[in-house]
Amino acid sequence: MHKPLMTALAAALLASGCAVLEPRATEVAPAIPSQWPLAENVDGSAPAAADTGWRDAFADARLQQVVAQALAHNRDLRVAVANVDRARAQYRIQRADRLPSLAVQGQMERIGGDVPASEQYTAGLGVTAFELDLFGRVRNLSQSALQQYFAVEENRRSAQLSLVAEVATAWLTLGADQDLLRIAEATLASHEESLRLAEARHRLGGTSALELAQTRTLVEAARTDSARYASQVARDLNALELLAGGALDAELLPQRLDDQVAATPALPAGLPADVLLRRPDIMAAEHQLLAANANIGAARAAFFPSISLTGSVGSASGELSGLFESGTRMWSFIPTITLPIFQGGRLRAGLGMANADRDIALAQYEKAIQSGFREVADALAEHEALEIQVRSQQALAQAANDAERLSQARYDAGLDSFVTLLDARRSAYAARQSLVSTRLAEQSNRIALYKTLGGGWREQG
Numbered sequence: 001m002h003k004p005l006m007t008a009l010a011a012a013l014l015a016s017g018c019a020v021l022e023p024r025a026t027e028v029a030p031a032i033p034s035q036w037p038l039a040e041n042v043d044g045s046a047p048a049a050a051d052t053g054w055r056d057a058f059a060d061a062r063l064q065q066v067v068a069q070a071l072a073h074n075r076d077l078r079v080a081v082a083n084v085d086r087a088r089a090q091y092r093i094q095r096a097d098r099l100p101s102l103a104v105q106g107q108m109e110r111i112g113g114d115v116p117a118s119e120q121y122t123a124g125l126g127v128t129a130f131e132l133d134l135f136g137r138v139r140n141l142s143q144s145a146l147q148q149y150f151a152v153e154e155n156r157r158s159a160q161l162s163l164v165a166e167v168a169t170a171w172l173t174l175g176a177d178q179d180l181l182r183i184a185e186a187t188l189a190s191h192e193e194s195l196r197l198a199e200a201r202h203r204l205g206g207t208s209a210l211e212l213a214q215t216r217t218l219v220e221a222a223r224t225d226s227a228r229y230a231s232q233v234a235r236d237l238n239a240l241e242l243l244a245g246g247a248l249d250a251e252l253l254p255q256r257l258d259d260q261v262a263a264t265p266a267l268p269a270g271l272p273a274d275v276l277l278r279r280p281d282i283m284a285a286e287h288q289l290l291a292a293n294a295n296i297g298a299a300r301a302a303f304f305p306s307i308s309l310t311g312s313v314g315s316a317s318g319e320l321s322g323l324f325e326s327g328t329r330m331w332s333f334i335p336t337i338t339l340p341i342f343q344g345g346r347l348r349a350g351l352g353m354a355n356a357d358r359d360i361a362l363a364q365y366e367k368a369i370q371s372g373f374r375e376v377a378d379a380l381a382e383h384e385a386l387e388i389q390v391r392s393q394q395a396l397a398q399a400a401n402d403a404e405r406l407s408q409a410r411y412d413a414g415l416d417s418f419v420t421l422l423d424a425r426r427s428a429y430a431a432r433q434s435l436v437s438t439r440l441a442e443q444s445n446r447i448a449l450y451k452t453l454g455g456g457w458r459e460q461g
Helices: 003-015 061-073 075-098 137-203 209-244 273-278 280-301 346-412 418-452
Strands: 102-111 118-132 306-317 329-338
Touching: 061 075, 061 137, 061 209, 075 137, 118 329, 137 209, 137 280, 137 418, 209 418, 273 280, 273 346, 280 346, 346 418
Parallel strands: none
Antiparallel strands: 102 118, 118 306, 306 329
């Protein structure tokens, strides 16, 4: 081989991958404030919060066991994990193109026709069409595959975080519906006793048929609610077991709604809005943007010449028995250069599509940031309001219970009509139900805040 050609090939190998054609900077402008709204209402005395794992976020040991079972057996999470393995394999396949592939080859060639037939046997170790990555096309394709793999991994983290939040919410919902069922059953028993007394009075002429009918409406309304909540509890259990990936031990199920389950610490003062960038869904969108940038580099490199090498060393013989004898050594070296001249607009269209994909990925990244900011802002706005609502609803329920008790006493003393007592009973029943719903909303908001902030607020130092 000529020395100038060897020198040129060596220089090409050294320069391989040195050309950089992908965009180096992409301006991101999500247009969100630098601080959260209602920043003056956060707990300034709270200590700096480290990342909060789900075992720290949820204080109930039973819920922790249910979440652990879900993480081990939930089928959707298994799919997400399998997608990570698939993306990793795809990246390794693409990365393999950056290295030459060696293969042992054996071949028998028989030629015949008007001339006497002849045979040629060859065997050797060779490289086939290894592309010298002079302009970074192969490197960019490999980088794109790597970023796609990172994006799938972040999607797995997002799926795991969502699963933890869904399990916790479903567990709390089951406890709340257990409370509502208990309230409905207790109310039904109380109204049935009132109906029994009203029927006895009616037989003695001490009460009217209207009052008896009104008492029956209370009984049937409570009976309807009792049946509805019993059905809802069963559906809540089915939903929780589906998330957990299997049947749950009865000891792990809540019997009531506990206000201390979601023990999320207070939001520290001065927390910047760019903490959103740690959310797995936003990080996945960022990796998609980086992959799109790399694809632009590969599309640009397609406009330039490409050099591929094919070569082999081995032996050749006209007889199979003499294939490896002395004097049969052979080698071949076939460099190929391809210069695109006319592609019918294919290359420009490919670059245009890569640029459009990058613009789409940029818009999706900015929207992911905006959506995340809104979710956190909504959760913060509800957080304080729900705490006020819980306190107010507790006072309302207490007042309604007192009003029912006093109205019953005044009715028994003949000071109030049955209509007044009827209103008091309905108000007390509705207040107890509303209190449970408000407490559930407050606990669910804590879970939503934990989820929307990505499972924690500061990186471990």
